[in-house]
Amino acid sequence: MSTTAELMNSPDATSDTPDHESDIVYQLEDRPPLLASFFAALQHVLASIVGIVTPPIIISNALGLEVSDASYIISMTLFVSGLATFIQAKRFGPVGSGLLAVQGTSFAFLGPIIGAAIAVKNQADAQTALAVVLGCVMAGAFIEIIISRFLHLAQKIITPVVTGVVVTLIGLTLIKVGLVSMAGGFYVMNNVPDAFASFRNLGIAFMVLAIIVTLNMSKNQYLRMSSIVIGLAVGYAVAAALGMVNFATLSTLPPFLVPEPLKYGIDFTWGRLLPLASSTSSRPSNRSVT
DSSP: OHHHHHHTTOOOOOOOOOOOOOOOOSSSTTOOOHHHHHHHHHHHHHHHHHHHHHHHHHHHHHOOOOOHHHHHHHHEEEEEHHHHHHHHHHTTTTSSSSOOOOOOOOOOHHHHHHHHHHHHHHSOOOHHHHHHHHHHHHHHHHHHHHHHHHHGGTTTOOOHHHHHHHHHHHHHHHHHHHHHHHOOOHHHHOOOOHHHHOOOHHHHHHHHHHHHHHHHTSSOOOHTTEEEEEHHHHHHHHHTTTTOOOTTTTTGSSSSSOOTTTTOOOOOOHHHHHHHHHHHHSSSSOOOOO
């Protein structure tokens, strides 16, 4: 993010590191200025929200869920992501890293989840499928918890070179998500193929990209820090002016939803757990936005 490079010489930055050149602006316990913190936090939210809500949207579309059920799943995804991120960042005893590691969702789970859910739905209904998926994911989470206790033993094998390659590959896998979003998004790709990669969609996407790149080159540090916010705001305004924003479906939903854990119940089958457990242990579900 642009905040890392902008405030290198900020008088508000307190650091115990030597005077030699470093890419680190703020140490773990430092507190950036309020305005810088606000823009950084807002950009973190805007940068991570698409990746967090897209998997539940894809799952909802695959199962053919009603709008009310889809909105509930998306709302619960955001709620759990915020709660888990708070615990991760604040660190309560041995739980949490104390770092700003945004806890989101991973596209690596989509295949096993959709496959298991559709198999159960064909025998019962979508609500039963969701209960099975939630139960298996909950059980699979303990596998990741157990493995995390032994990660320190793998430090000689998992060197910085290995982790660097893995992080790079994760970024490369997200290129497809970005390109699909620029062309119109997964919903348009699956339901309105004629509009996918249209000139209007690509034009707005490249306009937003150009605004962000241009502002990042500005000498004004606040413009650089808020480049993503401004780019998204301008793009949204242009999309609304072109009639691409439609709130008709949302008008039928309540303005607020109270978190309701296990709304669809919870179920479990070993046959559905194995593919979910293997994907859980093979790839982390959190995404750290910096």
